[in-house]
Amino acid sequence: xxxxxxxxxxxxxxxxxxxxxxxxxxxxxxxxxxxxxxxxxxxxxxxxxxxxxxxxxxxxxxxxxxxxxxxxxxxxxxxxxxxxxxxxxxxxxxxxxxxxxxxxxxxxxxxxxxxxxxxxxxxxxxxxxxxxxxxxxxxxxxxxxxxxxxxxxxxxxxxxxxxxxxxxxxxxxxxxxxxxxxxxxxxxxxxxxxxxxxxxxxxxxxxxxxxxxxxxxxxxxxxxxxxxxxxxxxxxxxxxxxxxxxxxxxxxxxxxxxxxx
Numbered sequence: 001x002x003x004x005x006x007x008x009x010x011x012x013x014x015x016x017x018x019x020x021x022x023x024x025x026x027x028x029x030x031x032x033x034x035x036x037x038x039x040x041x042x043x044x045x046x047x048x049x050x051x052x053x054x055x056x057x058x059x060x061x062x063x064x065x066x067x068x069x070x071x072x073x074x075x076x077x078x079x080x081x082x083x084x085x086x087x088x089x090x091x092x093x094x095x096x097x098x099x100x101x102x103x104x105x106x107x108x109x110x111x112x113x114x115x116x117x118x119x120x121x122x123x124x125x126x127x128x129x130x131x132x133x134x135x136x137x138x139x140x141x142x143x144x145x146x147x148x149x150x151x152x153x154x155x156x157x158x159x160x161x162x163x164x165x166x167x168x169x170x171x172x173x174x175x176x177x178x179x180x181x182x183x184x185x186x187x188x189x190x191x192x193x194x195x196x197x198x199x200x201x202x203x204x205x206x207x208x209x210x211x212x213x214x215x216x217x218x219x220x221x222x223x224x225x226x227x228x229x230x231x232x233x234x235x236x237x238x239x240x241x242x243x244x245x246x247x248x249x250x251x252x253x254x255x256x257x258x259x260x261x
Contacts, residue, residue, distance in 0.1 A: 004253055005031035008187040010216075011177050013038040013196045016170075021242040022190070029250070034186075036177035038199040040170040041069050041142070046077060050162045053138065054081050058088040060160070061135035064127075066096045066120065066145065068103050073164035074140035075107050085109070094130075096123045099241055119221055120148035131157045140164045144195050169199045182208045188234065190245060192218045194225035201229060218245060 008031045012019040016037045023033040046054075054077060057063075065071040075085050085107040087093075092112040095101045101114045113130055115123040127149070131137065135157040139150060143166040150159040180186045181204065191197050197215075204210050216235040217223040223236040237248040 003030045004250060004257070005029035008032070008253075009034065009180065009185070010188050010190060010249070011036050011181060011186050012190045012192075013200055014190065014192045015039055015041055018192070019190075019242075022245055025242060025246040026249075034174070034177045034180070036174040037170050038173075038196045038203065039167050039193060042166050042168060043073050043076070044143070044163050044166050046162070046164070051081070053160060053162060054078060057091060057138070059136060060088075060091055060138045061157075062092050062094055062131065062137040063087075064094045064137060064139050064149065065100050066123070066139070066141060066149065068100050069142060069165055070140045070145075071095075071100055071103050071107075077164065094123075094127055096120070097240065119219065120146055124149045124152045128152055128156075133157070136160065138162065142167055167193070167195045169202070173203060178203060181213075184208075184212075186214075188214050188216050188249065190216045190218070191222050191226065191233075193222055197222060197225045197229065216245060216249060 005026060006029070010026060010031060010033045012022065012033055012035050014037065016035065019033060019035045026033045078085060087109060093104065093109065094113040095104070095111045096115055096117070098114065098116065101111045104110050113127060115126055117123060131153055133156050137153060137157050137159050139159060139161045141161060141163060143163055150161060153159055181189065189200070191200065201210055211231065213231060215226055215231065215233045216237065217226055217233040218237050219240040220236065223233050226233045235248045235252050237244040
């Protein structure tokens with residue numbers, strides 16, 4: 001008897017290098033994962049104001065990392081500034097999700113607050129009560145980051161937003177994978193962000209009927225963007241990581257197989 005996902009073809013639009021774990025999980029089930037990044041994360045140059053905030057980190061009470069990207073680019077700039085990753089002792093770190101929290105170990109520190117949800121709404125509902133009136137909070141983020149957390153926290157604390165990276169359409173696209181989508185020779189497309197969805201639809205404009213795309217979304221925020229574009233995701237992973245995506249895909253095909261029996 002063959003494996004559940006045998007000979008199935010999945011296309012991942014996640015940034016380059018972020019699909020290895022998922023590829024291995026799917027390979028164990030005899031499935032193929034093809035990487036076709038529709039977003040690229042690039043560091044932004046920091047202006048005078050941004051560098052000043054980095055030089056005066058001791059004036060902040062909290063630093064909030066909403067994604068691994070914000071964390072990575074923040075510490076890269078901090079190292080440029082002081083040749084180490086050391087933060088002021090009193091500066092507390094808050095993060096969204098286990099994955100972002102685990103990355104802090106690479107920089108010799110840990111989070112004082114970890115929200116296990118996958119959205120800004122999940123995070124701010126809990127974090128708001130941990131912030132004291134008048135505290136200063138630093139947000140190292142990207143150009144496409146939403147302001148949900150800052151909008152609420154700013155009612156009781158001073159929020160400083162610094163753009164450390166941008167999300168762009170890659171200069172080079174995997175044309176082979178794109179053609180598989182155009183000719184409907186795939187099983188599922190994996191989306192990891194709203195911008196990944198936007199760029200995918202841009203790449204397919206005039207080339208394919210996007211109304212029939214079979215999409216897997218990592219989390220509700222990405223799913224909401226898919227719906228906003230008039231589409232409906234087949235699968236929305238409850239946990240925003242490779243294992244969560246894999247589990248959601250397996251569950252989907254198990255249910256479909258049961259229905260066919």
